[in-house]
Amino acid sequence: xxxxxxxxxxxxxxxxxxxxxxxxxxxxxxxxxxxxxxxxxxxxxxxxxxxxxxxxxxxxxxxxxxxxxxxxxxxxxxxxxxxxxxxxxxxxxxxxxxxxxxxxxxxxxxxxxxxxxxxxxxxxxxxxxxxxxxxxxxxxxxxxxxxxxxxxxxxxxxxxxxxxxxxxxxxxxxxxxxxxxxxxxxxxxxxxxxxxxxxxxxxxxxxxxxxxxxxxxxxxxxxxxxxxxxxxxxxxxxxxxxxxxxxxxxxxxxxxxxxxxxxxxxxxxxxxxxxxxxxxxxxxxxxxxxxxxxxxxxxxxxxxxxxxxxxxxxxxxxxxxxxxxxxxxxxxxxxxxxxxxxxxxxxxxxxxxxxxxxxxxxxxxxxxxxxxxxxxxxxxxxx
Amino acid sequence: xxxxxxxxxxxxxxxxxxxxxxxxxxxxxxxxxxxxxxxxxxxxxxxxxxxxxxxxxxxxxxxxxxxxxxxxxxxxxxxxxxxxxxxxxxxxxxxxxxxxxxxxxxxxxxxxxxxxxxxxxxxxxxxxxxxxxxxxxxxxxxxxxxxxxxxxxxxxxxxxxxxxxxxxxxxxxxxxxxxxxxxxxxxxxxxxxxxxxxxxxxxxxxxxxxxxxxxxxxxxxxxxxxxxxxxxxxxxxxxxxxxxxxxxxxxxxxxxxxxxxxxxxxx
Numbered sequence: 001x002x003x004x005x006x007x008x009x010x011x012x013x014x015x016x017x018x019x020x021x022x023x024x025x026x027x028x029x030x031x032x033x034x035x036x037x038x039x040x041x042x043x044x045x046x047x048x049x050x051x052x053x054x055x056x057x058x059x060x061x062x063x064x065x066x067x068x069x070x071x072x073x074x075x076x077x078x079x080x081x082x083x084x085x086x087x088x089x090x091x092x093x094x095x096x097x098x099x100x101x102x103x104x105x106x107x108x109x110x111x112x113x114x115x116x117x118x119x120x121x122x123x124x125x126x127x128x129x130x131x132x133x134x135x136x137x138x139x140x141x142x143x144x145x146x147x148x149x150x151x152x153x154x155x156x157x158x159x160x161x162x163x164x165x166x167x168x169x170x171x172x173x174x175x176x177x178x179x180x181x182x183x184x185x186x187x188x189x190x191x192x193x194x195x196x197x198x199x200x201x202x203x204x205x206x207x208x209x210x211x212x213x214x215x216x217x218x219x220x221x222x223x224x225x226x227x228x229x230x231x232x233x234x235x236x237x238x239x240x241x242x243x244x245x246x247x248x249x250x251x252x253x254x255x256x257x258x259x260x261x262x263x264x265x266x267x268x269x270x271x272x273x274x275x276x277x278x279x280x281x282x283x284x285x286x287x288x289x290x291x292x293x294x295x296x297x298x299x300x301x302x303x304x305x306x307x308x309x310x311x312x313x314x315x316x317x318x319x320x321x322x323x324x325x326x327x328x329x330x331x332x333x334x335x336x337x338x339x340x341x342x343x344x345x346x347x348x349x350x351x352x353x354x355x356x357x358x359x360x361x362x363x364x365x366x367x368x369x370x371x372x373x374x375x376x377x378x379x380x381x382x383x
Numbered sequence: 384x385x386x387x388x389x390x391x392x393x394x395x396x397x398x399x400x401x402x403x404x405x406x407x408x409x410x411x412x413x414x415x416x417x418x419x420x421x422x423x424x425x426x427x428x429x430x431x432x433x434x435x436x437x438x439x440x441x442x443x444x445x446x447x448x449x450x451x452x453x454x455x456x457x458x459x460x461x462x463x464x465x466x467x468x469x470x471x472x473x474x475x476x477x478x479x480x481x482x483x484x485x486x487x488x489x490x491x492x493x494x495x496x497x498x499x500x501x502x503x504x505x506x507x508x509x510x511x512x513x514x515x516x517x518x519x520x521x522x523x524x525x526x527x528x529x530x531x532x533x534x535x536x537x538x539x540x541x542x543x544x545x546x547x548x549x550x551x552x553x554x555x556x557x558x559x560x561x562x563x564x565x566x567x568x569x570x571x572x573x574x575x576x577x578x579x580x581x582x583x584x585x586x587x588x589x590x591x592x593x594x595x596x597x598x599x600x601x602x603x604x605x606x607x608x609x610x611x612x613x614x615x616x617x618x619x620x621x622x623x624x625x626x627x628x629x630x631x632x633x634x635x636x637x638x639x640x641x642x643x644x645x646x647x648x649x650x
Contacts, residue, residue, distance in 0.1 A: 009454060013461065013579050021573060051576030064576040074576075 011073055014066075018074040021050065022081035030082040033207035034352050039163060039199070040085065040207055047089055048119045052078070056093040056100060056242075061108050062116030063096075068242065069304040072249035076297070079253025083356035084207030086250050087363075088121075091159045091208075093246070094364070095122025097239040098168045098184050102227040111186055111224075115166055123164035125155040125187075125213050126236055132157070133369045135170075135236060136179035140215060142171035149173075149185065149225065151193075151218040159363065161211040162199040165189050169215070170232045182232035186224040193218035204355030240365055241314055245303040248320035251328035251360040252296040258328075258335035258353045259289045266338055276338070285334050292327035299323055315377035322370035325360035332357045384439040384534065385495035386430045388464065389487055389517070390423040390446050392416055392455035393507040400617060407477075407612045409507075416451060422502025423455075424462075426564045428571040429531065430500050431463045437534060441465040443494055447486050448472055453587065460582035461574035467587045468494075470595050479608035480508070484516035488602070489595050491521060498541075499561040503528055514563025520602065525561040526554075531568060534558065 007015065025043055033040050047053050055071045057063020066074070071093065079086035099111055115122065128138050140153025151171050161167070167187045174181035187194065197212035227235055263286055266277030276282045303320040306313040332354035336343035343350045361367045394400065395415045403410040430442045444459040446452045447470040456467035470486055472478065478486075491499060499521065504511035518525025530551075531544045541560065545552045574582070596606045627642065629635035643650045 009457065010579070010583055013454070013457060013582075014576060017461075017574060017576065017579060049575065050573055055576065059577065059580075064580075066576065 007073070011070060014070055015073045015077060017050075018052070018077035019080075021047070021052065022077050026078065026081040026085050030085070030207065031349070031352070033082070033084065034204075035206075035346070037199075037201060037206045039088075039209045041163075043085060044088055044121070045119050052089050053092050053119075054096065054116050055089075057096055057112055057116055058100070061112040063112070067304075067308040068245060069301060069308050072246050072300050072304045075246045075249040076253040076256070076300070079250040080257045082207055083250060083254050083353075083359070084205035086253065087205055087359075088160060088208045090243070090246050090250060091124065092122050094124045094239065094243045095160070095164070095166065095168055097242055098124075098226055098235050099186060101238050101242075102184065102231065102235045103186075107186070107223070107226070111166070120166060121160050121164045122166045122168070123158050123161045123213070124239070125158055125161070125167045125169040127155060127157050129154055129156045129212075133366055135182070135233060138170060138172060138182065139175075140169065140171040141175070142173050142183055142185065142220075144173070144222075145219070147222050148219045149183075149222060151185065151187070151215045151220055153215050155213040155215075156197075157200075157210055157363075158213055159208055159210055161196055161213050162209040164196075167194075167213060168226070169213070170236055171215075172232075173229050177230065179233040180230045182236070183229045184226040184232040184235045185220050186226065187215075187218060187220055191218050191220065203358060204352070205359050241317055242307060244317040244321040244364055244370075245300060245307065245313070247360055247364045248296065248300040248303065248317075248324035251321075251324040251357060252293060252300055254353055254357045254360070255289075255293045255296060255324070255328040255331040258332040258350055258357075259286075259293050261350055261353075262286065262289065262335040262338040282338055285338060289331045289334055292331055296320075296324035296327050315374060318365075318370045318373040318377070321360075321365065322367045322374065325357070325367060328357035328360055329354070384437065384497045384536065386434065386439060386442045386498045386500060387491050387494055387496045388423070388427050388430050388442060388444045388459065389499070389501040389513065390427065390444050390455055390459055391420045391502075391505045391507075392446060392448050392452040393420045393505055396421075396506060402615055402617060407615050409615065411449075416454070417506075420455075420502050420505050420507075422504060422506070422564065422566060424502075424571040425566040426500045426502045427459050427462055427464060428569060429564055429567050430498075431572070432569065433532070433534065434463075437536075440495065443468065445487060445490055445494075446470070447478065447483050447592075449474060449476075453589075456587055457582055458574065460585045460587070461579045462572055463574075463578070464585075466585065469587065469589045470592055471589050472592045476592060477608060479610045479612075480510040480512035481516055481604055481609035482607065484513050484520055485599060485602055485604055485606075486592070486595050487513070487517055488520035489598050490590065491517075496521075497559050498534070499523070499559075501561065501563045503563045503565050511563075514561055518561040521561060523560050524556055524558075525563070526556055527563045528565045529562050530565045532562060 051064040054063035055066045059065035142149045142151050169185045169187045172181040173183050193216045195214040199209045199211050266282050267275050269276045299320040303313050303316040335350045339350050342348045395417045398415045400409040434442050442464045444464045444467045446456050501514045515525050528545050529543045530546050533542045540555050541558050542555050599606050627635055627638050
């Protein structure tokens with residue numbers, strides 16, 4: 001049997017655990033964190049105790065050591081309760097993935113072990129004020145100085161930066177070399193010259209934090225360089241290859257929540273003498289919504305499975321991220337429409353879902369970039 | 384000190400049940416099952432807490448049920464239980480609490496058991512009989528509705544607590560013993576992801592029901608259920624609520640009072 005859509009008992013157990021954590025710990029605080037823009041440290045700390053924060057890091061270095069499919073199953077459950085909290089769990093994986101991909105055994109031992117052994121937040125510093133998608137044009141510089149590099153520049157819109165103790169930073173050793181000059185570094189927050197900007201106020205995913213990282217003459221030992229000079233672009237792309245699919249899972253979780261709210265409401269709310277779900281106008285919407293959510297989940301599972309099988313999944317993970325985040329917007333938008341006036345009120349849960357969903361189209365590679373990647377990969381087949 | 388905890392895999396309280404074709408139980412088809420009975424989960428938590436606090440030997444979990452019960456036992460392993468045993472019943476097997484107690488007694492006799500702990504009742508049939516019956520079949524004292532316990536190895540006695548209406552009772556008794564537990568003070572721990580993964584590698588032994596029944600010998604009651612279920616029915620659906628409408632609060636209140644007096648006849 002070559003194909004099997006059944007989760008294994010172990011995967012179901014992981015899913016059940018995540019669902020329970022989401023329902024009991026995250027969901028009750030979701031609305032308040034959204035309203036007041038609270039970063040719920042107690043929830044993240046508890047998640048760390050349970051192994052939800054460093055799911056990607058191998059067990060040998062103190063992480064949970066889950067495959068991509070298991071991570072996606074868990075992230076979807078977490079996002080079902082709160083997208084902002086889910087991305088905070090997810091971003092720790094994004095921050096440390098460059099170390100897993102390109103770090104030497106010595107670096108993994110020295111950096112990942114202490115990172116996992118206590119509650120630590122990480123952040124991935126790629127995007128800059130001048131642009132995110134045009135990675136090759138980044139302006140942060142790294143100048144070699146004996147056994148050190150000196151980093152100067154600014155990173156912005158960095159998820160978790162305000163609370164992170166560890167950054168992976170991408171800087172160029174030679175601007176003239178464009179993407180071939182980009183180099184990756186691990187920078188502890190307490191390094192002199194590192195300043196972290198304020199936690200930005202934002203539209204959705206408000207239980208997460210977002211801020212800038214300013215680097216002024218930051219001396220980083222060469223021992224903290226990941227891979228060789230000029231390998232940073234490759235490392236960043238390989239990292240995003242592995243984290244795009246979990247973003248699809250996150251968007252799927254938000255969309256599933258919107259669908260569930262809308263379907264339940266359409267059975268409760270009556271108009272013209274019957275539940276609105278029995279009117280074709282609403283029934284058609286629900287039928288479209290469930291198709292989209294189902295397809296997003298299947299795309300997510302496929303891309304994650306491919307990665308776990310060691311297959312190259314650039315095309316499939318881009319399709320997953322792009323499709324799932326687009327349909328999350330559409331499903332949330334339709335959920336609001338089904339709720340009518342109530343849906344637009346902040347007292348009801350669906351408008352928050354739309355605000356949360358929006359970010360999934362933007363971060364970890366905007367959907368326009370995903371489409372470029374998809375088209376490029378597609379055309380390779382015909383060239 | 385070794386502990387045996389008995390657990391039952393039961394339907395999720397939020398799942399919708401249907402009556403089976405036999406009319407004597409629910410139809411397990413399409414039912415979502417919880418990881419384990421809530422009282423059993425609390426019992427596992429108390430057993431593990433004692434193990435950590437008093438440096439016990441092993442905590443073992445036992446279940447009697449169809450193959451799906453393995454999931455419930457895996458969950459106890461993920462919480463920290465050392466080994467699990469499933470007495471696997473073929474599909475369609477009819478059991479009752481007394482026969483389950485006899486089956487458990489046969490299996491537990493072969494295990495070290497200074498303490499045998501059970502949840503006070505299962506969430507599905509709510510019979511609450513296994514604790515006392517198991518005490519009888521194992522010929523051990525049994526204590527019911529316990530909320531917490533402290534063993535004293537030197538005197539071989541247990542100090543136990545039990546909540547009463549508006550108070551708490553502290554009492555003691557000898558062990559080995561069978562203790563049925565009420566939900567305790569502490570919430571059951573959530574298994575960590577690494578522990579869920581490790582639980583897959585812990586020993587889980589499956590014994591066919593027939594093998595256990597063949598060892599039952601001349602135990603009073605024998606190998607058939609003691610009681611027989613005559614019928615099983617779901618509660619009748621609740622009648623729809625009535626919404627009282629009106630232009631002003633006074634008018635609505637007046638209509639409500641009238642309805643309470645004349646229709647509901649509660650005033």
